[in-house]
Amino acid sequence: MKKVRILVALLSTMMVLAACGNINTTQQSPSTTNKKKTQTTGQTDSGNYQGVITNGHYLTSKSRGVTNDQDANQLNLKSFENGLLNVSKKQFKPSKYVFQEGQYLSSGTVTDWLGRKSKDNPDGLNPVDNGQKDADKRNPLYLQAIEEQDYMTQNGNDLKLGGITIGIGLNSVDYYTKEKYGAQYSTKISDEQMKTQGREIAAKVLKRLRRTKGVGADTPIVIALYKQAPDDSLVGGTFFSYDVSDGNALGNWQAINQRNVVFPSAGGTSESGTSNDESNFENFKTQVQNFFPNLSGVTAQAQYQDNNLAGMNVTITTQFYSETEIISFTEYLAQVAPKYLPAGVPIDITVQSTDGVQSFLSRDAGQRKFTTHVFGSY
Amino acid sequence: MKKVRILVALLSTMMVLAACGNINTTQQSPSTTNKKKTQTTGQTDSGNYQGVITNGHYLTSKSRGVTNDQDANQLNLKSFENGLLNVSKKQFKPSKYVFQEGQYLSSGTVTDWLGRKSKDNPDGLNPVDNGQKDADKRNPLYLQAIEEQDYMTQNGNDLKLGGITIGIGLNSVDYYTKEKYGAQYSTKISDEQMKTQGREIAAKVLKRLRRTKGVGADTPIVIALYKQAPDDSLVGGTFFSYDVSDGNALGNWQAINQRNVVFPSAGGTSESGTSNDESNFENFKTQVQNFFPNLSGVTAQAQYQDNNLAGMNVTITTQFYSETEIISFTEYLAQVAPKYLPAGVPIDITVQSTDGVQSFLSRDAGQRKFTTHVFGSY
Structure with a gap:
């Protein structure tokens, strides 16, 4: 009985592999x-x-x-x-x-x-x-x-x-x-x-x-x-x-013509052409940083293509927080991010603590709302 | 001029806050x-x-x-x-x-x-x-x-x-x-x-x-x-x-009536009622583990509610791989996961290396296809 099952499993594996992808x-x-x-x-x-x-x-x-x-x-x-x-x-x-x-x-x-x-x-x-x-x-x-x-x-x-x-x-x-x-x-x-x-x-x-x-x-x-x-x-x-x-x-x-920039920029002097995006980011940062009693670190990588913003990766570093705090924080981010962060470009937001990535939010160029995910554990 | 801009920023911040959430x-x-x-x-x-x-x-x-x-x-x-x-x-x-x-x-x-x-x-x-x-x-x-x-x-x-x-x-x-x-x-x-x-x-x-x-x-x-x-x-x-x-x-x-189980189970003896899910997981693991020349570690947490599988968190640990390898691996996972992993329950798959989380895939209870995300950097 067991042998038969293994054979069936093997055969189905092979069939699945054969069906994988576009190439016969x-x-x-x-x-x-x-x-x-x-x-x-x-x-x-x-x-x-x-x-x-x-x-x-x-x-x-x-x-x-x-x-x-x-x-x-x-x-x-x-x-x-x-x-x-x-x-x-x-x-x-x-x-x-x-x-x-x-x-x-x-x-x-x-x-x-x-x-x-x-x-x-x-x-x-x-x-x-x-x-x-x-x-x-x-x-x-x-x-x-x-x-x-x-x-x-x-x-x-x-x-x-x-x-x-x-x-x-x-x-x-x-x-x-x-x-x-x-x-x-x-x-x-x-x-x-x-x-x-x-x-x-x-x-x-x-x-x-x-x-x-x-x-x-x-x-x-x-x-x-x-x-x-x-x-x-x-x-x-x-x-x-x-x-x-x-x-x-x-x-x-x-x-x-491509440029990568970090926000906040060192010494508060933003590169030419980025000041508007940076002030948007700063407003977002202010909103986010005060959410918890302990300060969160908020930084971003931004990419410019032909002097236009092409995308942004935001990283928020928190200390250890409880699961319910992370859930609430992520909901809050989903609410404030579309209001403050630049529209029309893909944006990723990653929330991490010393234990690793806790949650993340992502938006494609054409969307307004962010999809969210909180990393759970059983 | 600058003061005016700050005031406008402050006012709009307050307006946004007021509009936040359902409570006036x-x-x-x-x-x-x-x-x-x-x-x-x-x-x-x-x-x-x-x-x-x-x-x-x-x-x-x-x-x-x-x-x-x-x-x-x-x-x-x-x-x-x-x-x-x-x-x-x-x-x-x-x-x-x-x-x-x-x-x-x-x-x-x-x-x-x-x-x-x-x-x-x-x-x-x-x-x-x-x-x-x-x-x-x-x-x-x-x-x-x-x-x-x-x-x-x-x-x-x-x-x-x-x-x-x-x-x-x-x-x-x-x-x-x-x-x-x-x-x-x-x-x-x-x-x-x-x-x-x-x-x-x-x-x-x-x-x-x-x-x-x-x-x-x-x-x-x-x-x-x-x-x-x-x-x-x-x-x-x-x-x-x-x-x-x-x-x-x-x-x-x-x-x-809730139970949390780890796959693969220690010593190969699965707990009662989980053997079918575990063999599905093992088939998935076999497919995945051979993808790269170096072995990947594949484990899962599963939760049972009234003896029925209620959800699964799969963690795949790789050594350092290049960005294109992670992209291809994630595409491959999106293809094999629906075929091998149990249907009808929420499943998360996290791909991590020593540098942290590289990509992740997620599916809600009602879906068949996984949504994927590869963590990028500029």
Whole structure:
């Protein structure tokens, strides 16, 4: 009886897997290793890509987790990947393409490319070490991260490479030590230097990618340049330029006008063009901060696109409060947030304590009301 | 110009506050201290109570944060308060009553009541210290926590007490040390003992509450008995009995048949009546755990009401993964969860890494599809 049940469970599992996603599974034959059972993750939102699952496992990137090791600001990682998805959406529509983690650049390749050029590492895309230790005399590391994303088209039962996006993360500040475990120094890199270096690196990456096995001579390749935020930044960096090539040349760079801002701004001096949003935020903050006898910390990340507010993440940090207090607080936030926070842009509000996230509210661009969720426990 | 703007901001703030919630504000006159500006938090969901805000501040409990200090299991706190709200909803409908944190029992009162009875503390509701140190010979602490919740009716511009709910938290295990900072010992308390002691304590609490200023002789008072989970439990405790009185007597105790269970169950032996839900959960777990090359931890809390599954909280713990991996994983979860997890009950799924909550999925009792949210950052 038990065996039968397990068999039924197994069979239904397989049927469910087969029904998963949009791609029909190909017959798995152990003799041909190239034939893989491929499915997609499904889509929760038409603005997002589906991902690729092979034999029940997510197809992770061949260069998973490789960046130059001094990337101390985790925010850069999130905004780099999210931003790269957004740049890709300009070229590869989520309705037509399936997202696949980079499969053409291996960890070894990316590690070599991120290194300094040297006798041992002729492929290094960072400048040779000139032996100098002075911030202004040394050759800084311009290149911090390379990320590959593949965009696949569905062709019958198979996925075929339809395009590649490469993100190139460039340092605005290069942190270094003069001796091992020594004090940290830094070399500032100007936007102009970053742009020049970024474009030179991009040209080399494009040429090398064209020579990589599996990448067609005319596969569209998007290369996007990203300015890393400094280590002490409370927001991640932003993409500032991208180009698309279906050959060996770049030269039609498009500007991306994006800015990340923190509210409240340091020293009360808001950046140009943000003062209205900041005063709205400040009003909201005043309302919220006095709700409990103990002060709550209220901060926000805001993103500007072509000088218009594009979205906001509000974080409210409370001390430990009881469950009923969190429920009431969340209800109150749902009432005051639409009145004070800027309209027409997506906004997330996260309420957290030392025990982690307690509740959160979210609103899409087109909505006025927030949906709320209080994290419970049995 | 700036002053005018501030004034306008202030005025609009006051107008917004006045428009907040359902209760009209009364004119604030500094000479009569009783006249307070009262509003409510608003309601995000018709099944939840609104809370009370006085002069812009949340009206916190007079005995905020008082429990016997050895309550090491935080899960008890959440399930105690959530459970008490649910018991209250049987008697006080959220559409008719406004929730107010307890205002009649002060911190001092509750602290005295939670203590052992002694010459210095004649009001102590825990038994006298008999001097014994043996687990079976000593008088254990039966009473662990007392929580008061007030349910208010709206009467013109004022809120009036409409009822009180008292939660009485009782130990299933009493932890103690034989000397200060010594090793921890424990006394087990049987369900029968707990019930007898709980009812005796409830009778005393009811009498004392009737004598408290502001509590009417016939105000409905709900008293609910809660069994605390042991310190090592991965779920909180449950309410097992409640009674309603509009006089001085109790004696119509209603049983609450509630159970919290953890999946996967320890040693693979599931509790009676949960095996079907557990095997569904195990199938889901198998699907999910193999998604990434590194194993993910998948656990769940399930609540049973009258032996029927009433809800589930699934927690998936991953190592650090990239943003695109979390997006794909969340899409995948949204696809497999409806197929494997039990239908017809509310389910939350939280994906967390060492950096905190990464994404979450949620479904109400009546839905099939999950709503998803990936926590982003700019």
